[in-house]
Amino acid sequence: MGIIKSVDRLQPELARRTRIFLEYCREHAIDVCIIETLRRLEVQEAYYAQGRKPLETVNELRKKAGLWAITESENSRTVTNTMKSRHMEGNAVDICPMKNGKPWWNAPDEVWEEIGILAETFGLDWCAGGYGQTWGKGWDNPHFELMANFPGN
Ligand SMILES: [Zn+2]
The missing domain is CATH 3.30.1380.10 (Muramoyl-pentapeptide Carboxypeptidase; domain 2)
Known part of the structure; x- marks a missing residue:
């Protein structure tokens, strides 16, 4: 994870x-x-959600992917432009x-x-x-x- x-x-x-x-x-x-x-799909999904979905959703995805929670200000920007x-x-x-x-x-x-x-x-x-x-x-x-x-x- x-x-x-x-x-x-x-x-x-x-x-x-x-x-x-x-x-x-x-x-x-x-x-x-x-x-x-290497990046697993769950991680990419969490990255892709950042800056696009509400913080709560992003942190749920991050938790599922085994990542730490981010803050509201971190969620104010996107970190990837692709799911591929x-x-x-x-x-x-x-x-x-x-x-x-x-x-x-x-x-x-x-x-x-x-x-x-x-x-x-x-x-x-x-x-x-x-x-x-x-x-x-x-x-x-x-x-x-x-x-x-x-x-x-
Ligand atoms: Zn890279």
């Missing part, structure tokens, strides 16, 4: 590239963490910079860019950085997918 963070649950090639990237980050003291890998997330087949991984041992969600653009551009050199497509993104830069900074036509393929 809850959020799945295991890299093992990703599709094999995405898992392989993610591990190489994480290893590089460890070796170079770049502090990042995995936020989510690439996470649901293990084709996406969310990676966040860390600060003081916690995800650094509001890190400055330069920090996100460092991670995003670096990950792209390992064949992870940083969707927020350009390719495939439809909601504007910064909307979904932690989101990475398998880069097509990666030279290392």
